[in-house]
Structure formats: C-alpha cells, structure tokens
Amino acid sequence: MRYFIGICFEIIAVMIAITIGMTIVGLGFRHAMVIGLIIGIFNVIPYLGPWLGGIIGIMIGIANNLDMDLKTEILPMTGYMLLVILIVQILDNNLLQP
Numbered sequence: 001m002r003y004f005i006g007i008c009f010e011i012i013a014v015m016i017a018i019t020i021g022m023t024i025v026g027l028g029f030r031h032a033m034v035i036g037l038i039i040g041i042f043n044v045i046p047y048l049g050p051w052l053g054g055i056i057g058i059m060i061g062i063a064n065n066l067d068m069d070l071k072t073e074i075l076p077m078t079g080y081m082l083l084v085i086l087i088v089q090i091l092d093n094n095l096l097q098p
Contacts, residue, residue, distance in 0.1 A: 009096075010043070010044070010092070010096050011040040011041060011043065011044065012040070013040075013092070014088060014092055015033075015036040015040035016036065017036075017088045018032070018057070018084065018085065019032045019035075020032075021084030021085075021088060022035055022084060024084075025077060025080040025081055025084060026077060027064070027065075027081075035060055035061060038053055038056055038057055039056075039088075040053075042056070043089075050085075050089050054085045057081070058082065061078070062074060062077075065077065
C-alpha cells in the first residue's frame, strides 16, 4: 500500500512541476496540465517512461502552437520545454526516487 501511495505522490509531484514549468515557458495552463499529467504517468515506467512522456509532451506542445513562426517561436519554445522536462527529471531522480 505504501508503494502505491509513493507512486501517486511521485506522479502528482512531477505533474505539478511540469505544469508550472510549461506555464512559465508560455503554454496555456490547460495544455501544460495535460502535458504534466502525461509525463507524470509515463514517468512511472522504468527507463523508457521519461523518454516517451517527454516526446509525447513536446509533440503536444508543438501541435498546439502550429500557428507560430517556426524559427523564432516554435524552436525556442521546444528548447525551453525540453529544458523544463530535463530539470524536472533531474530533480525527480535525485530528490523523490531515492
């Protein structure tokens, strides 16, 4: 039972961190929340989960902003999204999982 409570806590912590980071990057709150939920759930899968969640999250972020200019807006936003995901993964792996 404690294991599942710990997993739920980790999912919620990653979701909140990703949502806050994606909102700071410039995504809308609803889209940031969906990306955070997806990355949080996929983060539970060992080894491949963070990669899959990150790829799906970045694809959702790009798909919701296709009306932007590619070079000046989409590429920098994608880089910032990737940076947010990497920072949250580093924090998760060093603070929450040990």
